[in-house]
Amino acid sequence: MSASALPQERRVVTAVPGPKSIELQARRAAAVAQGVGSTLPVFASRADGGVIEDVDGNRFIDFGSGIAVTTVGASAEAVVRRASAQLADFTHTCFMVTPYEGYVAVAEALAELTPGDHAKKSALFNSGAEAVENAVKIARAYTKRQAVVVFDHGYHGRTNLTMALTAKNMPYKHGFGPFAPEVYRVPVAYGYRWPTGAENAGPEAAAQAIDQIVKQVGAENVAAIIIEPVLGEGGFIEPAKGFLPAIREFATENGIVFVADEIQSGFCRTGQWFACEDEGIVPDLITTAKGIAGGLPLAAVTGRAEIMDAAHAGGLGGTYGGNPVACAAALGAIETMKELDLNARARQIEELMKARLAAMAEKFDAIGDIRGRGGMIAIELVKDRTTKEPDAQLAAAVAKACHNEGVLVLTCGTYGNVLRFLPPLVIGDELLNEGLDVLEQAFGAV
Numbered sequence: 001m002s003a004s005a006l007p008q009e010r011r012v013v014t015a016v017p018g019p020k021s022i023e024l025q026a027r028r029a030a031a032v033a034q035g036v037g038s039t040l041p042v043f044a045s046r047a048d049g050g051v052i053e054d055v056d057g058n059r060f061i062d063f064g065s066g067i068a069v070t071t072v073g074a075s076a077e078a079v080v081r082r083a084s085a086q087l088a089d090f091t092h093t094c095f096m097v098t099p100y101e102g103y104v105a106v107a108e109a110l111a112e113l114t115p116g117d118h119a120k121k122s123a124l125f126n127s128g129a130e131a132v133e134n135a136v137k138i139a140r141a142y143t144k145r146q147a148v149v150v151f152d153h154g155y156h157g158r159t160n161l162t163m164a165l166t167a168k169n170m171p172y173k174h175g176f177g178p179f180a181p182e183v184y185r186v187p188v189a190y191g192y193r194w195p196t197g198a199e200n201a202g203p204e205a206a207a208q209a210i211d212q213i214v215k216q217v218g219a220e221n222v223a224a225i226i227i228e229p230v231l232g233e234g235g236f237i238e239p240a241k242g243f244l245p246a247i248r249e250f251a252t253e254n255g256i257v258f259v260a261d262e263i264q265s266g267f268c269r270t271g272q273w274f275a276c277e278d279e280g281i282v283p284d285l286i287t288t289a290k291g292i293a294g295g296l297p298l299a300a301v302t303g304r305a306e307i308m309d310a311a312h313a314g315g316l317g318g319t320y321g322g323n324p325v326a327c328a329a330a331l332g333a334i335e336t337m338k339e340l341d342l343n344a345r346a347r348q349i350e351e352l353m354k355a356r357l358a359a360m361a362e363k364f365d366a367i368g369d370i371r372g373r374g375g376m377i378a379i380e381l382v383k384d385r386t387t388k389e390p391d392a393q394l395a396a397a398v399a400k401a402c403h404n405e406g407v408l409v410l411t412c413g414t415y416g417n418v419l420r421f422l423p424p425l426v427i428g429d430e431l432l433n434e435g436l437d438v439l440e441q442a443f444g445a446v
């Protein structure tokens with residue numbers, strides 16, 4: 001944590017939002033497009049460790065990490081130190097004009113940390129969506145094919161191509177079409193909602209997905225299959241056992257580039273450097289962003305050297321891609337993850353949270369499922385455990401009750417009925433437990 005360490009405590013001193021946030025909210029409403037939403041209408045002034053402080057002096061326990069970004073905290077010492085030093089040296093030259101070492105060092109780190117011991121190369125970008133788009137460009141250049149296969153409940157971004165890849169209409173796609181062609185969506189092994197039961201979901205969903213690809217698209221037309229090893233926005237869905245290996249094998253047999261979108265699940269979030277390691281999956285390409293750079297905008301496509309080199313010189317890039325300050329921050333974030341062994345910490349967080357959530361599920365029937373890995377944990381809320389009818393209203397009400405008591409939780413899921421917990425992995429057990437106490441009280445109250 002930074003030298004100006006923010007006290008690691010929850011503190012609610014005004015109504016939420018407080019008067020200063022309400023004032024800023026009025027300015028925001030006049031100046032900022034309403035299409036850009038916010039979960040919690042309080043304005044941040046500082047953030048560190050497991051706490052976000054707002055302009056009214058309220059301190060929130062952070063179960064969101066700015067959507068799985070500030071894994072090392074929002075002002076990690078090594079991130080601040082390295083990024084500040086880089087800022088003082090130069091802010092930008094454009095890697096496509098005059099390269100610099102930080103970009104190369106991040107690509108080297110990605111080659112070391114991503115699964116597989118084959119030769120790897122990377123290209124850096126600014127956002128997750130941009131990384132996914134470039135993975136598609138690279139896969140098409142390599143295979144000389146066009147079709148892209150994605151999955152039910154998948155989320156890959158908000159640009160035109162990635163909207164097409166994303167499953168959910170509201171709020172991501174509604175009214176924003178037409179969408180990019182040659183995108184095909186197939187079933188995913190969503191254990192909790194699989195009609196014949198979670199134990200059958202892996203093999204059955206894989207068989208259905210493969211059958212649809214073969215019959216409806218033609219395997220020989222497919223450039224890439226893109227999947228999140230743990231689906232994020234779709235509801236923290238862990239594809240049931242056997243699903244990912246079956247799809248990986250199908251891709252290999254048919255010369256299809258297998259792309260793991262680890263933008264949310266990567267960089268220690270699930271207790272591994274990358275979530276696909278849990279089933280021994282080695283992707284051909286892997287997209288990263290979010291947790292990679294301690295809060296600075298950076299994203300990457302990393303993969304087999306021969307695939308990455310398929311795009312012609314000058315075919316990939318962008319003015320800001322791999323900005324030197326963001327690269328310095330990434331090196332600081334990775335250093336912190338290694339030094340603090342945040343993979344081990346993520347697994348401790350999973351153990352603590354799942355035990356507490358299991359105890360809550362005994363008391364509250366609305367908790368239909370507890371799932372996720374490491375510091376990527378969710379509960380799915382239902383009106384009835386037998387019918388599994390989603391309860392989005394309850395999820396929203398519990399989240400709001402938590403916000404009012406100084407705990408920032410996020411919702412997600414195709415049905416909007418999932419509460420997700422993504423604490424910074426540097427959060428202490430005390431704050432974690434206190435946040436869960438507040439969650440438990442919120443369930444009791446609503």
Ligand SMILES: *Cc1c(COP(=O)(O)O)cnc(C)c1O
Pocket residue numbers: 126127128129130132155156157158228232233261262263264265289290
């Ligand atoms: C957030 C996310 C993206 C998009 O990243 P942006 O930086 O918001 O463009 C893509 N894929 C996954 C899995 C994500 O969680």
